[in-house]
Amino acid sequence: MTAISLHDCRSRDAADPLRPLRDLFALPPGVIYLDGNSLGPLPRATAARVARAVEQEWGQGLIRSWNDAGWFEMPGRVGDRIAAWIGAGAGEVVATDTTSINLYKVLSAALQIAAQDAPGRRVVLSERSNFPTDLYIAQALCRQQGCTLRLVEAQELPAALDGEVAVLMLTHVNYRSGAMHDMAALTRAAHEAGALAVWDLAHSAGAVPVHLHDAQADFAIGCGYKYFNGGPGAPAFVWVHPRHAERFWQPLAGWWGHDAPFAFTPEYVPAPGIGRYLCGTQPVLAMVALACGLDTLEASLPHGGMRALRAKSLALTDLFIALVEQRCGDAGLRLVTPRDHAQRGSQVCLSYQGPHARHCVSSLPPEGAVPALGQPGDGHAEGAYAMVQALIARGVVGDYRAPDILRFGFTPLYLGFEDVWKAVEQLGQVLDSGEWRRPEFGRRQAVT
Amino acid sequence: MTAISLHDCRSRDAADPLRPLRDLFALPPGVIYLDGNSLGPLPRATAARVARAVEQEWGQGLIRSWNDAGWFEMPGRVGDRIAAWIGAGAGEVVATDTTSINLYKVLSAALQIAAQDAPGRRVVLSERSNFPTDLYIAQALCRQQGCTLRLVEAQELPAALDGEVAVLMLTHVNYRSGAMHDMAALTRAAHEAGALAVWDLAHSAGAVPVHLHDAQADFAIGCGYKYFNGGPGAPAFVWVHPRHAERFWQPLAGWWGHDAPFAFTPEYVPAPGIGRYLCGTQPVLAMVALACGLDTLEASLPHGGMRALRAKSLALTDLFIALVEQRCGDAGLRLVTPRDHAQRGSQVCLSYQGPHARHCVSSLPPEGAVPALGQPGDGHAEGAYAMVQALIARGVVGDYRAPDILRFGFTPLYLGFEDVWKAVEQLGQVLDSGEWRRPEFGRRQAVT
DSSP states (O other), X not given: OOOOOHHHHHHHHHTOTTGGGGGGBOOOTTOEEOOTTTSOOOBTTHHHHHHHIIIIIIIITGGGHHHHTOGGGHHHHHHHHXXXXXXXXXXXXXXXSOHHHXXXXXXXXXXXXXXXXXXXXXXXXXXXXXXXXHHHHHHHHHHHHTOEEEEEOGGGHHHHOOTTEEEEEEESBOTTTOBBOOHHHHHHHHHHTTOEEEEXXXXXXXXXXXXXXXXXXXXXEEOSSSTTOOOTTOOOEEEEOTTTTTSOOOSOOOGGGBXXXXXXXXXXXXXXXXXXXXXXXXXXXXXXXHXXXXXXXXXXXXXXXHHHHHHHHHHHHHHHHHHHHHHHTTSSEEEOSOSSGGGBOSEEEEEEOOTTOOOOOOOOOSSOOSOOTTOOSSSOHHHHHHHHHHHHHTTEEOEEETTTEEEEEOOTTTOOHHHHXXXXXXXXXXXXXXXXXXXXXXXXXXXX | OOOOOHHHHHHHHHTOTTGGGGGGBOOOTTOEEOOTTTSOOOBTTHHHHHHHIIIIIIIITGGGHHHHTOGGGHHHHHHHHHHTTTTOOTTSEEEOSOHHHHHHHHHHHHHHHHHHHSTTOOEEEEETTSOHHHHHHHXXXXXXXXXXXXEEOGGGHHHHOOTTEEEEEEESBOTTTOBBOOHHHHHHHHHHXXXXXXXXXXXXXXXXXXXXXXXXXXXXXXXXXXXXXXXXXXXXXXXXXXXXXXXXXXXXXOGGGBSSGGGOOSSOOBOSGGGGGOOSOOOHHHHHHHHHHHHHHHTTGGGTHHHHHHHHHHHHHHHHHHHHHHHHTTSSEEEOSOSSGGGBOSEEEEEEOOTTOOOOOOOOOSSOOSOOTTOOSSSOHHHHHHHHHHHHHTTEEXXXXXXTEEEEEOOTTTOOHHHXXXXXXXXXXXXXXXXXXXXXXXXXXXXX
């Protein structure tokens, strides 16, 4: 196989119709940002829009801006725009609260529906390597409602869908491995087993094609601050299939979810449809920043939208894998993310196998590829952490995920092929030089 | 009694040591803002601080700002500053989520504790005229947990504290009447009856003295966007008495409330103390604006802090009542807010009794002064609504609350005595001219 050259990468950038979209972002000079899956970067237009919300809408409009600036309608308006990226319909999504809180709402709703349609089923089934906050929320809800959270490995999911399972709760793209589930197949399996399917789209909304209606999914939630570029702590979102929307109260039944919030009546009457998923007053400044983030995705529509973004995302992650093999193939790294496009999100994760492991980057083994949470399998967690820190010091920002994962996110809106080349070259230099062993790259608290 | 003159009001402003604090706010010219109890106005320093969070911390610092800019610590740091205004200790408050969501957390916790300490008690007792979202949250939680929400009038509360009551849930200052409960006395009555006391401080935190520890309160929540001037949809806050803090899981058990959120372990282990009341990622832009709002309150500390603010607040509301009597005494308005300082928040509410009522503004009758929610008692709700609209058109921003309330909030940080004079003069002109009957002041959706 011919080696890939920097020239090849530059040629691909020159031919990339999405290339001009990077100018929508205010990326710091000298930084290659491979962490948009944790916090999307700042769109250039956001600062002025937020300033307008602060100085004009709040400062001058004051309380009147709830009507005059449309603040009150924002969760639905932003939700409609999100719907377009996840295969949902207008009026089916609201932007609100946090991912964890929205999961509580939908999981509670799913358990209520299951209690009506399939009484006796009291198990929530999920994947052991799911993002922890999803597991925590499910644990708390199960504790509250006397249900059981059953955790299995990904490949054990179909067999675990037995007659006790009320709800299958999964994250579409795994935060640590980058592996993507087949949403349609698993939803079908859940339905055939008599269970409902709840999907967390935190690492897939805006990153990969999502077709909630086509997959016949029941509930979904997701994040505003990753691939939607909505800013730190941007509002999350929640979707409910219309067939379920009016079958229950969600438990966080605040006034924004009331049918007539300004009638100030003492009796709760849930709003029709997705409106009942709102609870309290939403953070306006965060919401306008999220709307600016969606602008950046929508700018891709003339170039093909998600189809084009997905094609470039796969090209970027393919290139990264190939270049890591070419440049760092004997450095003791292992590919954790699937090579199969159908199973890959928009990130590539490597685990560090230790200084004496000399095998090449290898494809994902058939099972058990993701190290168990909280159990550094090989004792080289410190190495993975330090390598990420050394890369950050060189301007290549990825992140570390316990126990031993180097995680790199690839967002086609602002990353190019030359960026991938440079990132791998920096990784190679970090490994060649051994500089990651320097004390300043040692562990302190890691934060997303 | 000698009539109060504009000159008197100007003299009081000239002698007011808090007067310079109004320069901390970017109030629009020509506006007298009597709605800070709904949305506090913009502090001058907020725009630059939010811009720095957007452009520097997010734009340049990117993901690193969770550590380097202290984003991750903000809920606790801001919470400590809030604690100082509500009689709580450092480390006992977090700023997070919304008031409604925080109420769900504490009410759920209170019911858990009651189930341990006083099994069999299954009633949540509240006031019928409590802010509706509090009632809605309580209804949903009661529905979920098989409890009962019992609603009575304020004066019936002590008698209603029987052996079935698990939790007394009240809002300290009523949003519609401005009446303030005696927190210490009602908490004592609850405890003597074997119940816990949950306080909503939405209309009192930053507005009136609050002494949670002195009152031996059990739980409290409140709002960031009213008297804390934190901006539209600012994060709310939550406090738990340390004696209860570690006795339960709150149900919204997300990763930010985990003992070690970045260990990514699959088992939920609640953080010690108030930390377990966090759930998901917080809106950073909203949180930095809230911190700027707290700066404006803290600027009063050299002048006496809450003691001085409360004295001026009472002087402003006393003046407003006296001037309404002097200028509009025969216009068919009735005073809804108590004249007794010990029972008054930082707002004055009037109800419109109709064009044929010619009695003067009168003191609050001994009971039943607050019209029942959703039941315009006298058919003049449209008048109250239109009068508020006509006042807004004249630059005096108060608000309408169903069914027939004109509500005026008085924030001593930025309002002066001349402002009160001018506001009442405008009200008098609206009433004298009858201009509020013009079609453009007719009802459309009212929004807080």
